[in-house]
Amino acid sequence: MRIIIAEDNTLLREGLALLLESEGFEVVAAVDNADGFLDRLDEADAAVLDVRMPPTFTNEGLRAAAEARSRRPGFPVLVLSAYVEDRYAGELLAAGAEGLGYLLKERVGRVAAFVDALNRVAAGGTVMDPEVIAQLMSRRHMDDPVRSLTPREREVLGLMAEGLDNLTIAARLFVTETAVSKHIGNIFAKLGLAATDSGHRRVLAVLAYLRDENPPASISV
Template identity: 50%
Template sequence: MIVAEDSAILRQGIVRLLQDEGVEVSAQCGEAGPLLGLVAEHRPDVVLLDIRMPPTHTDEGIRAAAAIRSAFPGTGVLLLSQYVETTATVRALAEDSRGFGYLLKERVADVDELAGALKRVAAGEAVVDPEVVARLMGARSAAGPLAQLTARERDVLELMAQGRSNDAIAQQLVIGGKTVETHVRNIFTKLRLGAESMDHRRVMAVLAYLRGA
């Protein structure tokens, strides 16, 4: 993997923590400019990068992520941010949520959570910070298909947006696996998602959730 973070202390700390967990870090950098070249050279499974990087410290990370996903679609991207920046995240996720993640920097302190998120993103899954999901939920309009969901269905969809499996959702909500499957089917129906493969509909449901349907 590659780590891109402009704070040298934080970058080196992340690299050390990940290496202690057995994660191979093939390269690191302090700005977005060299990233494409580094990805082309090392072909990592995943790139961990900050959203705000030099020179303007605005959306360099988002633009770099888009460029990486365009040039190297098999490479996962996990964005880090100090603050919840839902607009930029939704715009990036709307392109293709597979192999894409967004965590707040405070999660870096939990190396198990960070390493787990990197592995899931590298495997093509979507990982969205629970606080980001909660902020999106709070900002969402009551109109549209999402308004038809029950409170429990919204709980299930929120956990789906965090990248949880049905088994993990069942454990989190303390309900049976069959009940989760029923809620998921109801979500697909209410969001007007057709009979495509389960994985495809799951991605589309999460995108509908993140966009506010």
């Protein structure tokens, strides 16, 4: 798989390139700005880029990701951020979340999980950092159905929003897959979401619910 890296920090940029190449990816370009990323876009199958890059160090990475996906619809992008910035995560997801990921930079050190996230994004999945999901859940109103979830259901919801399947969630929580399915059924019932188990679409439904202060009674997945 051919990857473009866009990251202004030289050490992280070069480190990412070495890491990905050691894991079998082909790094076709490692640039330090959004324009350089867009110039090399057609050479890659997916991208890893920072939210903040020159010249303003605000949301250049997000704008570049949006531009890339307008030129190549569905182009897989894994965005990295130094801090939990759920506003930026919301902007990233606004135009559709297939083939998108948003992770804190500290996750890069967990090589297996980082590589797995990149592979899932490249395959069209959605990967959200658990810290972002936790903040989205914590900001819901007191009368919101999210508040009715049990601690275990909230834990399962967070893992679902990371894009994990039932089997992986079961392994993470040391429970059976049947138990996970039961928790997910309860979650969808309490949130008023269709319970169809259809891969990343259920993740999109959960993320849509968490982003929306007034979600619809039912979201088709």
